[in-house]
Amino acid sequence: MQVTTIGIDLAKNVFQIHGVNELGKATLRKQLKRAQVAEFFATLPPGVIGMEACGSAHHWARKLQSFGHTVRLMAPQFVKPYVKTNKNDAADAEAICEAVARPNMRFVPIKYVEQQAVSALHRARQGFVKAHTSQANQIRGLLAEFGLVVPQGIGSIARQVPELIEDATNELPGSFRLLIQRLLEHLKDAGASGRRNWRAGRGMASG
Secondary structure (H helix, E strand, O other), X not given: OOOOEXXXXXXXXXXXXXXXXXXXXXXXXXXXXXXXXXXXXXXXOOOXXXXXXOOOHHHHHHHHHOOOOEEEEEOHHHHHHHOOOOOOHXXXXXXXXXXXXXXXXXXXXXXOHHHHHHHHHHHHHHHHHHHHHHHHHHHHHHHHOOOOOOXXXXXXXXXXXXXXXXXXXOOOXXXXXXXXXHHHHHHHHXXXXXXXXXXXXXXXXXX
């Protein structure tokens, strides 16, 4: 009796496979290196394949769909209740296999390549904004240690910090002025670079 439902525990190098037949009996337990995955599933009769929706799941979902399989992605928190033993790759693959067969399971839509590119673009932008804000706050914090308060906001820093660096009446040491100057230049360069990358990314995503 052939395998009808398979759970895959994704990893960077070695994937754990757990498959059952239509009666729910385990008939496949296997480890596959990344380079072996496509060839293995290309030779299997079409079946239902479950994976957790993380990491490279969308890539593999598209790939396995191209071989005729029905691929379903699940949020990891919905798979966790089905892990029967101590957490390991084999137990995770078995839990995924069981979870994907549940009639009330909620599945995550598989992203097309274009959708995934847009999602990556937004995550990259969020990371840039976070890093940019962190450096701006670092500059504000360092100046505050010398009693110089700069309001929040990149605009306030761009306007007021150069004036503070040039103000000879404050007590800032020369080495500290140079440090703030370099941090400010880095902040401006990072901002310009981030905007260029964002525009380029939007162009690629829309193209």
